[in-house]
Every structure is written in structure tokens, then in C-alpha cells.
Amino acid sequence: MFDTKLIRENPQEFDTALCRRPGQSPIADAINTLDARRREAQTRAQKIQTERNAFAKQIGAAKSRGEDISDIVAEVSKSKKKQARLENEVVNATQKMRDFLSSLPNLPLADVPEGHGEGDNVELRKWGEPRHFDFEPRDHVSLGENLRMMDFETAAKLSGSRFVMLTGGLANLERALANFMLNVHTRENGYTEVNPPALVNDDTMFGTGQLPKFGDDLFKANTGHWLIPTAEVPLTNILAGHLVEADTLPRRYTAMTWCFRSEAGAAGKDTRGMIRQHQFTKVELVSVTTEEQSLSELERMTSCAENILERLELPYRTIVLCTGDMGFGARKTYDIEVWLPGQSAYREISSCSVCGDFQARRMNARYRPDKSGKHTRFVHTLNGSGLAVGRTLIAILENFQEADGSIIIPKVLRQYMGDIEVLKP
């Protein structure tokens, strides 16, 4: 959500920045017209209210002196209807503005490359050498089923398509991964571990930008709750409605949660395997910072995520998303892609975004920049995966496979798996 004052004062700059996203057209004029109407109605309604407040005070004074008040009362009653109409106008105009503004995506930062889709993203760096195999590497489905620890058939019986059931060593491996990631982020990177609700209300989904536009991508419970598509939602909303002191920032939160996505628009995409599921485990990172800190925090967060892959010895590359591939609330996004030998491709395993004050405005989360000052500012929010656990498991299977279908366990994970070194079929 945007500051209407900013749009009023810099309509040209606003439109230019917004239109760097493909599919967006200039909108500042329309917003400013709507806004002018709202302010005018508000000013008029306030004027009438001022008069009425004065009358009410007179009545109070007169009454306490024991005077007759019926004349004044009669006069005030007349303005009631007019005021109700004006107030109604203000409420409607405000609501209209809010609806309008809440459907607009965030402005890309100036250094974000312009483009229409995946193809226009820009690679920044690569880490690790994809391993050379002297046999034909298999994909994770083949490996997992061969181990008899990855069962799509039973999952389909229980739930339908896009679900998987892990058993035995792979179930343990997934738990080990999440445990490892959480330990690193909490013990070395300064994040506070949170175990948040996975069902949230409308306001919470609005705060991070899933609503009102993207309800179709979400699962909804019959109580009206929504299932979180990422822990970004509850973690970022922790500070919703709060005013905090600057010296309590940054706040860094991490959580392992299940994530639920309807994958409504992804029919036919990644149907094989556990790349794209309705339910998956993810360790999420969320930072809440000041305006000054948010850009460096993005670099920090991204390196926290990259570091996990390095310790797992998984080759990756880091790209910056172009304006056409960025999410709704982001100003700038780095994707980290892990090498998958089974696909001979780099695939997304983490996405780190800085949202500026976009989400903070939606959820009204502010801070006081300095203690004696009267001004408040909206906090800046960031989120990133640290990492997608299911996809990390896939990467381990495919990168650490042996010719006989066994899987070498990365050294850093062994302590979480009873010190075994290999999973054998």
C-alpha cells in the first residue's frame, strides 16, 4: 500500500516506477482525483462537526445554569441529516481509496532489471561446481521410490495429487534438515525461533498482501481461517498494529512451518515429484528493520540462506528477479537456485525480498526513529526462505546419489540422523 501524499506530490515518478512492472498503466491521476474528493468531503464534514460541538457545549453550559435550552436543541437537530450524508461520503471515499490502493503492487527499486518474465532475470553469482557423474544421474522420484521412502501413491490415496508421504530415512532427513537450518539461524545468525499459528484471519493475510487479490492461491478453512502459504504471513504480522522504539530493531524471526498452496494457476506444471506440492515444509526468515537498514538486511538475509547451501555442499546460483517476475509486495528479490542433476537445471530453493514499508502500511506497524522525536515511521519488512526444506531434500537426493541408488548424507546432517553416513535401498 502506498502513501497518498507521495503520489500527490510525485505523480510522474510514481507512474514511471509502477509501469516498470509489465501490465501496469499510469494510475496517479485517478488516485489523486479520488483523493481530492475524499479530502474535500472530510473538510466539509469536519466543519459541521465543529459547529455542532460548539452548540453541544453551549447547551451543557446553559443547562448547568438552569436556563431553557429548547431553542438551541431545535437548531442543532436540523444539521444532523446533512452531516450524516457528508460523513457517509467520507467513509465511502476512504474505502474506495483503500480498495484501489490495496490492489496495486509495490514499486520496484531502481536497480531492479526491467523485464517480462523468468528469461529477463539476471544471474549475480554462482557457488560450487555441479558434480560430474560417471553414470546417468536419476531424479529424486526415482531415487526416493527406489529407497522405498517416498510414496506418491499412498499420498494420492489419502489426499489426491500434489501430495507426498515420506517414510523412514527420508522422513528423518527432512526433519534433520529443518533442525539444522533452525539451529544455524538461531544460534549463529541472530534469529528468534517462532512456532506460529498456521491458520490466520483475513487481516493477517491482508497485511502481507495475499489478500484481497490472491485468495485463489490459498486454502480456506470452514471457520473462515486461511492456511498460511508461508510463515512470512504470521511472522511479519507479529508487529501489526504496534509502535516500537527504533533501538528494538531489527527484529529477526525464523520459523519452520508447513506451507499450504492451492497451486490454482499451476495446472500441468511440475506434476512429477515433490517440486510443487500443496503442502510442504519451509524454514522462513523474516526481518523487521528501519528504513536505513533494510537494504543491507536484504544482503545479510540472502547470505544466511546461501550459507545453508554451502554447508550442505550443494551448488547454487543467485539471481536478481526482473520487474516482471517479482512478487506483489516486493521492491527487490533475490532468488537462490540449487543445482538439480536429475533435471540438469538450477531450480528455486529460496527467495529473499525487501518490501520497504509496503506491508507495514497495510498492517500499521511503525517505529519511533528517535526517542525525543514526535515523528513515527513505518517499519521496513523483509522475508526469505532459509530454505525450502522439501526442495533441499530433493537436491540432496539428486546431488549425493551413488550408482547403486544409495544416498550419502551430508556431513553436517549426520548428527541429526543417528550418525549414519548413507541411506541404502
Place this chain on the structure above:
RNA sequence: GGAGGAGUGGCAGAGUGGUCGAAUGCGGCGGUCUUGAAAACCGUUGUACCGAGAGGUACCGGGGGUUCGAAUCCCUCCUCCUCCGCCA
């Protein structure tokens, strides 16, 4: 699920129809004293919006209503607490 109670400023907590945006305490900020600090004392201290400004308007859990006037009365929803029942 049943019966009660409560939601007020950063926090604690008073206020039951008019001069209440709201006592008081804590905390914060500024100052006096002090070599410095602590203590003590004095002062100050909510947010958002409208307005060029003067100034104005709104907000006492959310929404609605009664009234000339609502933190205060009524309706409704939400949240929390206590007791009982049930239960992982």
C-alpha cells in the same frame, strides 16, 4: 459447551452522560543538584487525519444505536481471565 468477570495512553491503573484526549504511578525526554553517577526535586511526554496557517476533527477492544452531547447508556461481534464440564 455452561456460569461469571474484564478490555482505557509505551506499560500499570482511575474515571458511570457535558469543562475528559482522559487523574495518578511507572517508563521516556529535558533540566536543577553533583567531579561524575545514583537518589531527590522541577518541567515535559499519545496517535492519525484535514487545513497555507490559525486552528480543527477523530480515536478509551471492533462495528452499530440512543442523545443536542457517549470512555460512561443500549445492541452486536471479537479477545482475555476465573470456575464447572469435556478433551490432545
